[in-house]
Amino acid sequence: MEEGHNLSIEQCKRVSATQISSVDSFSDRQIVLSYSGGRIVVGGSGMKIINFSKTSGAFSATGEIVSVRYVKKGSSLKQKLFR
Numbered sequence: 001m002e003e004g005h006n007l008s009i010e011q012c013k014r015v016s017a018t019q020i021s022s023v024d025s026f027s028d029r030q031i032v033l034s035y036s037g038g039r040i041v042v043g044g045s046g047m048k049i050i051n052f053s054k055t056s057g058a059f060s061a062t063g064e065i066v067s068v069r070y071v072k073k074g075s076s077l078k079q080k081l082f083r
């Protein structure tokens with residue numbers, strides 16, 4: 001029953017994602033999300049979470065988005081971030 005995960009970035013100012021299970025951490029510079037395949041790290045400045053629904057898995061945020069990094073399930077987030 002699991003559907004595919006989607007992520008979209010609009011003009012480097014808005015990020016939207018589906019199938020998100022949790023928001024692990026957030027600040028104005030970074031948002032860390034969990035989904036079935038692992039984690040997503042969104043980097044930028046002025047980041048603000050606009051919407052997150054644990055029920056539907058819908059997520060959206062605005063800000064100046066400069067990077068999106070996927071971390072596979074089972075990989076250490078610290079190891080991936082601080083190479």
